[in-house]
Amino acid sequence: MKRILLLECSPHGQHARGNRLARQVIEQRWPAAELIERDLATQPLPPLSGDYATALTGSAPFDDPAFACSETLIGELERSDCLIIATPMHNFTVPAALKLWIDYVLRIHRTFAATPQGKVGLLEDRPTLVLVSAGGFYQGERARQPDFLTAYLRHVLGTLGITQVEFIHLQGMAHGADAANAALQGALAQLERTAYFPLSLSTEIAS
Numbered sequence: 001m002k003r004i005l006l007l008e009c010s011p012h013g014q015h016a017r018g019n020r021l022a023r024q025v026i027e028q029r030w031p032a033a034e035l036i037e038r039d040l041a042t043q044p045l046p047p048l049s050g051d052y053a054t055a056l057t058g059s060a061p062f063d064d065p066a067f068a069c070s071e072t073l074i075g076e077l078e079r080s081d082c083l084i085i086a087t088p089m090h091n092f093t094v095p096a097a098l099k100l101w102i103d104y105v106l107r108i109h110r111t112f113a114a115t116p117q118g119k120v121g122l123l124e125d126r127p128t129l130v131l132v133s134a135g136g137f138y139q140g141e142r143a144r145q146p147d148f149l150t151a152y153l154r155h156v157l158g159t160l161g162i163t164q165v166e167f168i169h170l171q172g173m174a175h176g177a178d179a180a181n182a183a184l185q186g187a188l189a190q191l192e193r194t195a196y197f198p199l200s201l202s203t204e205i206a207s
């Protein structure tokens, strides 16, 4: 059976457009999939402790108690054969809740190796969909702000070994109902063109 890890990163929880779209994709594409859900925003991970930082930089064994949360999160990733991340853009990049997940999962010796050629991912590659929602625009002719999210998250996932990554961008969500609707239509068109998640969702379902 397909096992999907869904990371939801919006403080709006189930009202977030990105979260709703992610769940619609899953329901339509893999209705029988086993879902591993992580709502990183409304059920936040604990802050990084000094013990964790010391264990990580000091090459402690994987069963060190300081790695407990990290091991749980990495285990969820290892068990999934597909990853879906629904995230807002916060101050031009990933929200703090997602950054914290990254700090627990991207771990030297465990999920990546440091080699003379650079960092090499140790996890299996898998199809990954990232749904980004933003109040404004960061791509295209209406872009008025930088995008430190897309390249950063792609690099993080690549460092884990996950390269089959596709981004869907919901831009202009704070520009009124028409702009939000246009963003959703654009997201549906983007989804149809994806290599790993090709899908035709009806507009009634998505809006």
Ligand SMILES: Cc1cc2nc3c(=O)[nH]c(=O)nc-3n(C[C@H](O)[C@H](O)[C@H](O)COP(=O)(O)O)c2cc1C
Binding pocket: 010, 011, 012, 015, 016, 017, 018, 019, 087, 088, 089, 090, 091, 092, 093, 133, 134, 135, 136, 137, 145, 173, 174
């Ligand atoms: C703390 C915070 C920072 C934000 N920073 C940005 C930003 O840098 N660029 C932008 O376009 N929108 C920004 N926004 C707006 C959100 O990206 C936008 O409301 C988005 O649609 C939220 O999606 P969601 O419903 O999935 O949470 C920010 C919102 C918050 C709460």
